[in-house]
Amino acid sequence: MRFLWPDLLWFLLLLPLLTAAYFYVLARRKKAAIRFASLAIAKEAVRPGHRLRRHLPPLLMLLSLGAAIVACARPTATVVLPSETMTVILAMDVSRSMLAADVEPTRMAAAQAAARNFIKDLPRSVRLGIVTFAGTAAVVQTPTDNKQDMLDAIDRFQLQRATATGSGLILALSQLFPEDGIDLESIIFNNPSIRYGRALRDANKPAPDKKKERPPVAPGSYTQGTIILLSDGRRTTGPDPIEAARMAADRGVRVYTVGFGTNRGAPIGDEGWSYFARIDEATLKAVAKMTGGQYFQAGNAAELRQVYDKLNVKFTMERQETEISALLSALAAALLLAAALLSLVWYHRR
Numbered sequence: 001m002r003f004l005w006p007d008l009l010w011f012l013l014l015l016p017l018l019t020a021a022y023f024y025v026l027a028r029r030k031k032a033a034i035r036f037a038s039l040a041i042a043k044e045a046v047r048p049g050h051r052l053r054r055h056l057p058p059l060l061m062l063l064s065l066g067a068a069i070v071a072c073a074r075p076t077a078t079v080v081l082p083s084e085t086m087t088v089i090l091a092m093d094v095s096r097s098m099l100a101a102d103v104e105p106t107r108m109a110a111a112q113a114a115a116r117n118f119i120k121d122l123p124r125s126v127r128l129g130i131v132t133f134a135g136t137a138a139v140v141q142t143p144t145d146n147k148q149d150m151l152d153a154i155d156r157f158q159l160q161r162a163t164a165t166g167s168g169l170i171l172a173l174s175q176l177f178p179e180d181g182i183d184l185e186s187i188i189f190n191n192p193s194i195r196y197g198r199a200l201r202d203a204n205k206p207a208p209d210k211k212k213e214r215p216p217v218a219p220g221s222y223t224q225g226t227i228i229l230l231s232d233g234r235r236t237t238g239p240d241p242i243e244a245a246r247m248a249a250d251r252g253v254r255v256y257t258v259g260f261g262t263n264r265g266a267p268i269g270d271e272g273w274s275y276f277a278r279i280d281e282a283t284l285k286a287v288a289k290m291t292g293g294q295y296f297q298a299g300n301a302a303e304l305r306q307v308y309d310k311l312n313v314k315f316t317m318e319r320q321e322t323e324i325s326a327l328l329s330a331l332a333a334a335l336l337l338a339a340a341l342l343s344l345v346w347y348h349r350r
Helices: 006-031 039-045 048-072 107-120 147-154 165-176 184-189 192-196 241-250 281-291 301-316 325-347
Strands: 075-082 086-093 126-133 137-144 225-231 254-260 266-270 273-277 295-298 317-323
Touching (some): 165 184, 241 254
């Protein structure tokens, strides 16, 4: 818990002073006590139950004052709340390494099946867009809340050679921020260094005819959208995914990365030649860490379904820092009301 106006907490020092004043007044009254007309009345007055009732209303008033002071300091707490409407972009690796059979029947078939289950369980507050990447990247489905359109898009995946992880991430960003004028082709072909995977340089700036450059924000601070990036291999072409992740981090977008396939990798045969496909965990972890997201490793279809289930929960309920002054104010009012009612009932005070 933290406080927006912490200086007001100094007023809590009044509570021990008021407590001391209360007992001082009680001591003065005891010295000036009048004679009781009956010994029975005196015994009744000093019974333990009566002593407790005597101090309970003042104690409740003291607690009420303390809660009111804390409320004035505007405390905040991290609580789990239902998420608001958000857009999720699913960036899927469709390179030919997804033909590997270390995940039965193949990595691609298992990934498609898990994606379908993920879509079926999506909350209504989530819009989903789908991007695929191999040698280049393509938008298979623009963000929509129509689940049938999402499922149909999963069936349209086409395997290609090479793996341009950075291109997939940049194109996913363009779907979250269409007003920024992020143009993947312009980024690649207008800057020769991009073709060899070096720094993106001015790629983070919008086109001249678009809006002004978006000022960087804290990583993970953007709550209206996120990216899920699934890959089973290493980048072989296109922009550096770390530089693309920096673009996402500057916009506050969390990127959840999924490494799909076994750690030992798998041999892939393709038209007379073969290669070995292995997850680039270091890069996927770096992308997730840089953007405030999380990395998951799934070695089989069941584990991938579990990853998607966890992500679905994140999109349904999210942790938010929320001001709780109203709750403490209500508590202060309830304590004050209880003190007043007990005084009326026990002592008939008006």
